[in-house]
Amino acid sequence: MARPRRHDPERRQRIVDAALRVVGARGIEGLSHRTVAAEADVPLGSTTYHFASLDELLVAALRQANEGFGRELRESGAPADPETDLAGELARHMGQWIAGERTGVELEYELYLAALRRPALRPVAAEWTDVVAEVLSRRTDPVTARALVALMDGICLQVLLTNGTYDEEYAREMLARLLPTGREKGAAPGGAVEGAG
Structure with a gap:
């Protein structure tokens, strides 16, 4: 029985x-x-x-791997606080993430990049970009928010692929170049206000 x-x-x-x-x-x-x-x-x-299918399993794994960085950024409250040095906060969060368990960070990127050959993963890979861009849009325009996400992705990938050392000050400086200075949300990079003209 x-x-x-x-x-x-x-x-x-x-x-x-x-x-x-x-x-x-x-x-x-x-x-x-x-x-x-x-x-x-x-x-x-x-x-x-x-x-x-294995794709279903990979979707669930990637969705779980995606949660960390965006959640920490959202919970920190920094992107919503206009008095916060946003570039500095982003650089600090990236440093903490990369300084964590390296195998875990590499795993997240391996799953993320698997979407190149597995179309079923692409919508989930895009979720990370969407979540972080949405959080950053509280302080800047959506176009700049996506540019910040792309820059953070690039810096992290370079560190991982070259086995390099993360330079927080360099990251802060590069991120700051994308952010309008001394302007409220709605200012476009380079000082032009969106919709002006």
Whole structure:
């Protein structure tokens, strides 16, 4: 007689966490339902029950990996405070993120860049940009907010790909160049006010 299945409401989350560990240790190419099931210590059928395809599993993993930076930025309150040095705060947050567990940062970017070859991941990869740009739009115009996100992405990727050292002062200076100085929200880079002319 078969044993009744034990209710395990956290199993789906354990599978996602296991997928992140597998990708962190072996890369995307090491991810399979079988390797994740072994890492999560669940039956193989559980992974396919919760995630019919590897793309579905990668979407869940990328969405979870995306949460950190945007949430910390939002919770800090810095982007909404007009008295805060926004460039300095962004540079500081980037420094804390990169100085954290390096494997975790590399994992986030590996999942993020996997969207180049896996179209199912592209909307989720875009979510990070959208969330951070929305937070930054509280202090600047949407175009500048997206430019700031692109610059932060570029700086972080350069540090990771060259195994370089993050230079917070350099990051602050470059970010500050994109921000209008001494103007309220609505000012465009270079001093022109949006809609003027």
